[in-house]
Amino acid sequence: MRATTSRAGLTLAAASLTAAGLLASALTPAPALAAWISPAEVVADVNELDGQTVTMVGEAIGDTMRADQDHVWINVLGDGTAVGVYVSNEDAAEVEGLGDYDRVGDRVSVRGVVNLACEQHGGDLDIHAVAPLEVLEPSAPIEHYVPVWEGILGAALIVVAGFLFRAYRARRLGWVEARRR
Amino acid sequence: MADARDAPRESLSQSPYRHWLTGLGTEVGTFLAFGLFVSAVAALIVVLLQG
Amino acid sequence: MWIRLRIADLETIVHYTGIFVAGIGAVMVVPLATAVLAAEWAPAMDYLLGIGVALVVGLSMALVRPAQHRITHAHALMIAAFSWLACSLVAAVPLAFSPNYASYLDAVFDALSGLTTSGLTVVSDLDHMAYSHNMWRHLTHLIGGQGIIVAALSLAIGLRGGAFALYLAEARDEKVLPNVVNTARFIWFVTAVYVAAGTAVLFVLNLVRGMVLSRAGLQAFWMVIAAYDTGGFAPQSQNQLYYHSAIFEIVTVTLMMAGTLNFNLHAAVWRGNRKEIFRNIETRTLAFSILAISLIVSLGLAATQYYDAVPSVIRKGVYHVFSAHTGTGHQTLYPSQWAGDFGQLAFIGILLAMGLGGGMSSTGGGIKALRVGLLFKAISNNVREAISPRSALVQTRYHHIRDKVLTPELTVSVLIFFTLFVLSYVTGTIVGTGYGSPLMDAAFESVSASANVGLSTGITGPAMPTGLKLLYIVQMWIGRLEFIAVLALFGYVLTALRPSRTS
Known part of the structure; x- marks a missing residue:
């Protein structure tokens, strides 16, 4: 099941390279097709996705950590796997709620370039955001x-x-x- | 035992707490230097291979 | 010949195991306090129950009357083997109630992995785990790493006589100080200094990077004890990769090296004998081995498509060599990346580093550097004997705290341990392959479990078969106690089952 969705995600990700207009449709609340991929799919299919621009949707978790050159790291979780997103301070401004024991973090949409082994960051598998992170669903507390x-x-x-x-x-x-x- | 002769017996009774700060400094310094050295050698190998 | 276990012996074993189990209950006060401070009421209930169970079970066992004579070496072996298992079973109780573990077995897996400072984990949704549960997971590294028995000794709780036998049974080779209780206290002193210093550095780093105060402090403390105790747990699912920081990696690697250093060496250096660190056979072996394997891994990575740049070679290659060789198991790669893009040569290098392992009398696992060094000395001794005239007396000396002579008995002991570790690595690989894992992955995971490292190619996870979970549990347990205690336990159980011959 995962393979088919990821392949669909892949083709769409590739298509989105050529059609910038797809971005808008990809981010609408109820897209006709899964126009985005999850962090788990990014890691699973990283060999094909390396260097490509994708739209990844997942839950922002943990901490916002200052990185180099007015950028921060935000880790985004989906399907049990989290991927680090390298994003400029202003592009990360909208993200406020980060997931932990007490809350589900903001569900964010990240548009960025996948790096299997990022040259700028010592070979880390990461995503460099190319557009502002968009909050699809705000953070919510978890009742225990x-x-x-x-x-x-x-x-x-x-x-x-x-x-x-x-x-x-x-x-x-x-x-x-x-x-x- | 054969090595009882050359063993500095008094060192065992010496307190290991006496020089703990310099000891810690020595260790951390050695570790950092060693890590740097290994990294430098690794970097050199890679540069030589690709150069 | 096996000595039959008598009821009196069993009572002694149960009594002392009970004390350690009750001790685990006492330490659970820390996660309980964490839960209360963080207003995590569900885990607070888990720890109340955990403390209750541990204390009742432990104290009931302790009520059994111990033998009147001193603890013998055989008792000590049994107590060590039993205690580690019993402590894991009890430490798992609160974890089993958390939503992050699918079953009690999974909780036991993590508790034992923590106590043996391995770091393999079958946790799920770690990123949403309660602070108190994370506190407990990481504390198991500290309890197990410094030694359940050493912990008890440092508090000098009623272990009249036989304390040293217990200390030895826990796979620690020699006393650091003439007195065992002093040795235990010194071990805790070194630990306190490193943990305090490391936590302070990472706390500041985390604050500078913009973390909130509480998270900055907790994560610094957890990552420091996981690195210093050569454990490998982390509070986030990405492990060390979560932090995306070279400085963070430098600090933790330094702590890993400190953690894998023999406590006798710490003692020598802290007494003012600074040269010891450069003369010791163990540090020399470790340094040579880390350097050689780093070269192998660098050569391997240089030929790969993705990790051929210098920063990648250092932060993905050299970093993991240190993490593997010290027996830590922190990783900055996704498990699925090992078998593919990392390249086979570099993969084998990491495998080798894990198998050789860290220092004796430390929290590191594996064959251990002292044995590896002595093995090479023994080989050279043999060669020298072969080329010397028959009448010549060939003697090999080595330096470990003092100059010592390599005796045939020592060589045999080294060879036995070497063989046992390799047997365990191979057996685990065969079983893992039998469960359908690719050969290389199975080998990696098997060595990682046996040598108490914790790096993973992704076999270990909540969804893996029960048989594999049990396999790795046994490997971690047996590897931490260095076989003898566990094998002796099996031996006793077998002799107890065998019908006695009437002569």
Whole structure:
């Protein structure tokens, strides 16, 4: 399944090279075709994509990290794989929510050049953005179910452990006494 | 044991905490220098190969 | 001949294993505190339960009366083998409740990988993991790396007599200081200095790069203990690549080297004997081996299509040689890239680096530099014997803290360990290939597990077959304890099962 979608993504990515107008349609909320690829597909098909301009959509995660020449790094996650995006400060301005335990990060669309081994960045596999990052869906908090029973059981066990510890200490004294005799 | 004679026994009783800062400096300096050296050799090989 | 295990022996083993298990419960207070501070209430529940389970199980075991005599060498081996397994099973409890692990087995895999400072991981959606779970994952590197038993020793908890036997059983070759408790304390002192210094440097770097305060500090601490303990975990799914920073890589590589250095060497240098670092057989072997393998990898990469530029050769080639040779396993490549674009020659170089491994009495894994150095000394000794007159007495000396003579017994021991490690590497490769992985990938993963490195070609993951998970668990366990303790355990179990002969 992944192979077919990525091939579709590939052809479209190639087509988008020639037709700049495709960009606009690719970024509309409900495109007729999957006009973008996920970070996992970028890594899986990197040999074919190397040097090409693609549109990658995924979740911005973690941190914005300052890079060289007024650029930053934003890592974008999709299908379990994250890819670093090298983007200028102003092009990254729209991205605010970064994914972590408490929230899903901004769902961003990145248009940029794929590098299998980026010469500027020591051979890293990365994407150099050529257009401003666009936020398709803003970041949202994640609700976590809190398993209170675990805490209650844990607390009960800790109380039991307290008694065990007292018993252990008493016994140990006995053992030491026995050894002395 | 054969090597008990030439072993500096007193060094074992010396505190390893006494020169810890210079020790740390020596180690970090050595590591950095070694890393740089290996990188330089690797770079040289690549340049020579391609040159 | 095997000595039969008596009930009294078993009681001793259970008693001491229990103490270590309870200790794991006590350390879980750190992730619990992290959870509370970060307002992560779900993981807080996980750690309350984890602490409860660990303490109850551990203390119940500790209530078993230990033998009245001293701990024998055989006891120590059993305790070491059991403790590492028991501690992993208990350390996995809170992880198993996190949504990042599909099963308890997966959690055990990561707990054992962490405790053995391997770094292979079957976690999923790591980028959304709770800070408290990440804290615990990385702390397992610190607990396991500095040694569960060393940790206990440094607190001097009731291990009257036999403490040294335990220390040896944990695959640490010699005492650093005349007294074992002092040795353990010194190990913790070196660790504290390096971890504090490293964390400070990376914290500043992270802040300068614009990270928020809490994330900058936590990630600095985690990456530092993962590098210094030659572990290999990272808080983000891209591992070290996430940071996209050459400075970050330089700092962590320095820590990796510090972590793979024998604690006896740290002690010698910190006593003021600075020359030791250049004279020691182990550092010389490591330096030569890293240089030679870096050359192999550079030659390999220079011939590839993608990594032939000088910066790539250094940051993808030399960096990974250090990461592999020290037994760390931090990586800046995607797992799928190893087998393809990295080139076969460079791939073999990394494989070799992982197999040879780091220093004795360190957190590094693999065959270890001292043995490799001694092996070459033994070979040269043999050659010299062959060309000398029969009456000549050929003697080979080597320098490790002091000048020592290479004895036949030492040569045999070195050869045995060398053979055991190679056997483990090969067995794992065969089994991995049997599960359908390509030969090279299977070899890479097998060596990585056995040598406690943690680099991965992508075989290791939540979706891999249960059999492979068990294989790598056993390899990591057996490799960390350097076979003898685990093999002795098997031996005892087998003799216990065999019907006793009535004579």
